[in-house]
Amino acid sequence: MIYRKSEIKPQTLLMIKKMYKLLRKSDHPNIIKIENAYEDMSKLYFVIEDLEGPSLFDLVMDQGKLTEAAAQHIMTQLLSVFQFLAKRGLCVRHLPLENIYFSEPDNV
Numbered sequence: 001m002i003y004r005k006s007e008i009k010p011q012t013l014l015m016i017k018k019m020y021k022l023l024r025k026s027d028h029p030n031i032i033k034i035e036n037a038y039e040d041m042s043k044l045y046f047v048i049e050d051l052e053g054p055s056l057f058d059l060v061m062d063q064g065k066l067t068e069a070a071a072q073h074i075m076t077q078l079l080s081v082f083q084f085l086a087k088r089g090l091c092v093r094h095l096p097l098e099n100i101y102f103s104e105p106d107n108v
Helices: 010-025 055-064 068-086
Strands: 002-004 034-039 043-048
Touching: 010 034, 010 043
Parallel strands: none
Antiparallel strands: 002 043, 034 043
């Protein structure tokens, strides 16, 4: 992940750095692992774990809809993440389907 500093408000940049520090220490099976971060004069770089699976957006576009069992499984995992973050003082305000990934192609 690469962020251009010129496109980010200073307060947002501080929030991203704070979130990085928190998530770097966190261990949750449904949150992507941030391996490292680098910063230069114009950009912020995050090294994240490699995921083999599709995004939820891609899955829905390919299948048209999810089964009730699949939707329940995904929602259970998402609610687990929200609870984990809330206990650490964070909340998710915007989570597009494109940002929800599966660790493996068959792990839906």
